[in-house]
Amino acid sequence: MITGMRSYRRPGRPVPGSGPAAGNGRDRTGEPLTMGTGWTIFSYLIAGMLAYGGLGWVIAHFTHIELLFPIGMLVGLAISVGWIIYRYGRPFEQGNPPKGDDR
Numbered sequence: 001m002i003t004g005m006r007s008y009r010r011p012g013r014p015v016p017g018s019g020p021a022a023g024n025g026r027d028r029t030g031e032p033l034t035m036g037t038g039w040t041i042f043s044y045l046i047a048g049m050l051a052y053g054g055l056g057w058v059i060a061h062f063t064h065i066e067l068l069f070p071i072g073m074l075v076g077l078a079i080s081v082g083w084i085i086y087r088y089g090r091p092f093e094q095g096n097p098p099k100g101d102d103r
């Protein structure tokens with residue numbers, strides 16, 4: 001059966017991929033994912049690099065170890081990516097944990 005975009009707009013018809021296993025379009029805090037979510041993720045990445053890169057630069061300035069600046073930026077990026085995965089990772093409902101190797 002071939003379906004077009006019209007079938008998605010009819011009320012009462014489920015959208016493919018919207019079942020309980022597909023996630024509910026919300027992050028772990030229960031807030032819905034919106035168009036601003038991408039900008040929020042981008043700002044987390046930039047802020048982490050700026051904060052820890054700046055901290056690395058200040059420490060490098062006083063210790064004369066120039067390698068601390070790029071290390072600080074990479075640490076900030078890694079922390080930001082970890083936070084993004086924690087906050088916006090695949091959500092699951094309480095009482096319905098992931099199955100298989102995803103535990």
